[in-house]
Amino acid sequence: MMKKILLILIAALAVGLFFHFDLHQLLTLDGLKGSMDQFSQWREQSPVLVIGVFFIMYVLVTALSLPGAAILTLAAGALFGLLEGLVIVSFASSIGATLAFLVSRYLLRDTIQKRFPERLTAIDAGVAKEGAFYLFTLRLVPVFPFFLINLLMGVTAIKSWTFYWVSQIGMLAGTFVFVNAGTQLAQIDSLSGILSFNLIVSFALLGFFPLIAKAILNVFKKKRVYKNYTKPKKFDRNMVVIGAGAGGLVTSYIAAAVKAKVTLIEAGEMGGDCLNYGCVPSKAIIKSAKIAEQIRHGEHYGLENSTPQFSFKKVMARVHKVIADVAPHDSVERYTNLGVEVIKGYGKLIDPWTVEIKLNDGSKQTLTARTIVIATGARPFVPPLPGIEETGYVTSDTLWTKFAELDEAPKKLVVLGGGPIGCELAQSFARLGSSVTQIEMAERIMIKEDLEVSTFAHESLTESGVNILTSHQALRCETRDDKKYIVVKQQLDGKTQEVAIEYDELLCAVGRSARLKGYGLEELGIETNRTILTNEYLETLYPNIYAAGDIVGPYQFTHVAAHQGWYAAVNGLFGHLKKFKVDYRVIPWTTFIDPEVARVGLNEQDAIDKGIDFEITRFEFEELDRAITDSATKGFIKVITPKGKDKILGVTVVSEHAGDLIAEFVLAMKHGLGLNKILGTIHSYPTWAEGNKYAAGEWKRNHAPETVLNLLEKYHTWRRG
Numbered sequence: 088m089m090k091k092i093l094l095i096l097i098a099a100l101a102v103g104l105f106f107h108f109d110l111h112q113l114l115t116l117d118g119l120k121g122s123m124d125q126f127s128q129w130r131e132q133s134p135v136l137v138i139g140v141f142f143i144m145y146v147l148v149t150a151l152s153l154p155g156a157a158i159l160t161l162a163a164g165a166l167f168g169l170l171e172g173l174v175i176v177s178f179a180s181s182i183g184a185t186l187a188f189l190v191s192r193y194l195l196r197d198t199i200q201k202r203f204p205e206r207l208t209a210i211d212a213g214v215a216k217e218g219a220f221y222l223f224t225l226r227l228v229p230v231f232p233f234f235l236i237n238l239l240m241g242v243t244a245i246k247s248w249t250f251y252w253v254s255q256i257g258m259l260a261g262t263f264v265f266v267n268a269g270t271q272l273a274q275i276d277s278l279s280g281i282l283s284f285n286l287i288v289s290f291a292l293l294g295f296f297p298l299i300a301k302a303i304l305n306v307f308k309k310k311r312v313y314k315n316y317t318k319p320k321k322f323d324r325n326m327v328v329i330g331a332g333a334g335g336l337v338t339s340y341i342a343a344a345v346k347a348k349v350t351l352i353e354a355g356e357m358g359g360d361c362l363n364y365g366c367v368p369s370k371a372i373i374k375s376a377k378i379a380e381q382i383r384h385g386e387h388y389g390l391e392n393s394t395p396q397f398s399f400k401k402v403m404a405r406v407h408k409v410i411a412d413v414a415p416h417d418s419v420e421r422y423t424n425l426g427v428e429v430i431k432g433y434g435k436l437i438d439p440w441t442v443e444i445k446l447n448d449g450s451k452q453t454l455t456a457r458t459i460v461i462a463t464g465a466r467p468f469v470p471p472l473p474g475i476e477e478t479g480y481v482t483s484d485t486l487w488t489k490f491a492e493l494d495e496a497p498k499k500l501v502v503l504g505g506g507p508i509g510c511e512l513a514q515s516f517a518r519l520g521s522s523v524t525q526i527e528m529a530e531r532i533m534i535k536e537d538l539e540v541s542t543f544a545h546e547s548l549t550e551s552g553v554n555i556l557t558s559h560q561a562l563r564c565e566t567r568d569d570k571k572y573i574v575v576k577q578q579l580d581g582k583t584q585e586v587a588i589e590y591d592e593l594l595c596a597v598g599r600s601a602r603l604k605g606y607g608l609e610e611l612g613i614e615t616n617r618t619i620l621t622n623e624y625l626e627t628l629y630p631n632i633y634a635a636g637d638i639v640g641p642y643q644f645t646h647v648a649a650h651q652g653w654y655a656a657v658n659g660l661f662g663h664l665k666k667f668k669v670d671y672r673v674i675p676w677t678t679f680i681d682p683e684v685a686r687v688g689l690n691e692q693d694a695i696d697k698g699i700d701f702e703i704t705r706f707e708f709e710e711l712d713r714a715i716t717d718s719a720t721k722g723f724i725k726v727i728t729p730k731g732k733d734k735i736l737g738v739t740v741v742s743e744h745a746g747d748l749i750a751e752f753v754l755a756m757k758h759g760l761g762l763n764k765i766l767g768t769i770h771s772y773p774t775w776a777e778g779n780k781y782a783a784g785e786w787k788r789n790h791a792p793e794t795v796l797n798l799l800e801k802y803h804t805w806r807r808g
């Protein structure tokens with residue numbers, strides 16, 4: 088801070104001296120003309136010294152953003168001639184501009200970053216991609232003030248070296264015009280005369296040239312990817328969607344709603360992973376497990392000798408009934424009624440407009456479409472551990488069927504993975520009677536949450552009976568004496584130790600990988616890494632082929648797949664008129680362990696990592712009447728706001744119903760509402776949602792206007808007489 092203040096003082100002093108010695112008078116057209124004879128004399132006597140002093144003066148004027156750079160440029164032409172003047176000014180102006188840029192970065196960037204973190208991140212992302220282009224344009228068009236560009240670019244993340252060389256090249260043409268004019272100084276009557284309207288327009292065209300050229304190149308690049316294919320003259324459909332999970336269902340529904348002819352192709356079950364293997368069965372088993380746990384701890388509610396009596400088979404039967412009950416929402420019948428043609432079969436891309444469908448009866452059908460949307464989702468990733476195939480395992484895809492016939496939950500269950508899916512299932516099976524060991528390679532479970540939240544989750548799972556082994560890496564699976572073991576490696580006091588953990592069933596929940604193979608992506612050369620690569624509009628390498636859902640990421644949630652589905656449908660059908668960038672700014676998610684963990688925006692760790700000047704407002708559920716009546720007081724709300732500002736940057740809720748409570752904060756963030764607005768909203772008593780209001784009240788209390796309250800106290804004292 089002291090260094091910054093010193094820099095500001097030095098800059099202020101330099102500016103003060105500049106005006107004190109009336110240098111600004113000298114840096115006018117008349118001042119320059121009046122002093123030219125004297126300058127020329129000095130130049131004759133000591134050319135090197137004059138060049139040196141001129142150079143330093145030019146650098147200082149530009150570095151301090153003082154008025155007069157244009158006059159100095161004319162002076163360079165008058166004093167040194169066109170070529171020498173051009174070289175001197177080109178370097179001096181670029182160095183001065185870079186110094187101004189660095190000063191701005193040093194003094195302003197941190198403050199602006201703290202105040203407008205998201206906006207600056209978005210600007211930085213744009214600058215990282217196209218910063219040099221934009222700077223070049225700004226430099227070429229002389230109507231954009233030189234000093235303002237230096238200061239503004241300093242706030243962005245553009246590299247100093249890039250700023251320097253782009254500035255030097257970009258300013259060259261303008262510098263040439265001014266230095267050249269300076270060689271004819273006597274004929275110049277005003278500065279504005281130097282840049283005629285035509286010249287400004289020419290510069291503007293020059294400035295926009297790189298952007299126009301880039302746009303033209305993009306058009307060619309887009310066209311080039313199609314060069315080996317013949318576009319059909321007519322299409323069978325406006326849109327073909329591959330995959331009927333959340334992403335594909337929403338895409339096809341929107342397309343049908345706007346009267347497009349759309350076909351949805353599904354190789355497996357309608358509803359995809361969420362309905363059949365993911366959200367729905369997992370939430371169903373979580374509910375049964377929670378009730379078992381509540382009965383087990385019936386004493387909290389005044390019940391005596393309560394022990395849950397249940398049949399695991401019936402629990403699993405209920406899970407399947409729940410899937411069946413939800414299934415009509417995603418069924419062929421429903422979507423057909425909504426105007427979507429549904430074909431059960433395996434879709435494969437043949438060319439950018441053609442999909443071949445292998446129907447379930449073995450026959451094939453081919454459809455052409457102007458737009459194709461890939462929504463093929465992800466599947467559980469199984470780590471390639473030696474012995475794993477021989478010993479066997481289940482994943483979220485297979486466990487629902489495999490466990491359906493068990494009379495009891497597996498006695499010894501190992502859950503590999505400490506992410507949300509692993510945690511939800513580990514806790515549920517522990518509550519349903521399994522002896523669960525959960526293995527996580529990282530040092531804590533639910534690593535995406537901050538330390539406090541993942542510690543809380545660790546305690547909740549441990550209380551439910553899960554034995555959690557963090558910092559343990561799975562090495563191999565083996566069978567000894569008919570017993571199955573997973574061997575894990577643990578780092579303890581700098582030593583590596585191997586431990587063998589026995590299990591009856593091994594559940595792999597170490598992440599989900601996008602389905603990238605077998606349906607034509609490779610043949611068409613569609614770019615992938617761990618997902619399909621798209622631009623912000625969800626366009627793949629082929630602008631008429633879009634992708635949505637888990638196949639794209641970056642978030643693997645049903646609601647995000649659905650969100651992307653809207654963009655894929657609208658951009659796919661109307662992108663030639665107007666395209667929309669996917670908005671990922673306010674994305675909530677919930678991990679349905681008990682108590683639930685729900686999150687939107689930044690958590691504490693993110694705020695620290697981003698260097699934001701933030702504050703945390705907390706509300707503990709032990710203060711909430713409804714939590715007390717429900718004997719469920721564990722948990723908290725943690726709101727992250729910029730210091731002293733009523734703007735929600737992120738919220739984490741840990742409690743019963745946290746996944747529902749977060750919705751109010753999601754709405755607030757989405758629409759730019761602060762905590763004052765939540766505080767000013769009536770919440771019914773006694774509800775869990777009141778927790779949100781109390782968290783807002785906590786923030787208000789922490790920002791009470793002390794001076795006003797002191798004055799009020801005095802006022803009331805005076806009123807009492």
Ligand SMILES: Cc1cc2nc3c(=O)[nH]c(=O)nc-3n(C[C@H](O)[C@H](O)[C@H](O)COP(=O)(O)OP(=O)(O)OC[C@H]3O[C@@H](n4cnc5c(N)ncnc54)[C@H](O)[C@@H]3O)c2cc1C
Pocket residue numbers: 329330331332333334335352353354355356357358359360361362364365366367369432433434435462463464465483508602606635636637638643644645646647648679
């Ligand atoms: C255990 C578990 C719990 C989860 N819990 C939650 C939760 O609580 N909340 C949440 O938001 N998310 C949850 N998820 C994640 C959620 O299920 C996914 O994010 C969501 O299903 C993604 O939808 P999608 O449309 O991208 O893909 P999917 O649902 O995977 O659908 C893709 C479909 O494409 C089909 N397909 C693939 N290739 C072809 C082809 N070539 N031709 C035809 N059809 C094809 C597949 O058969 C599949 O039906 C959970 C996931 C799991 C595994």
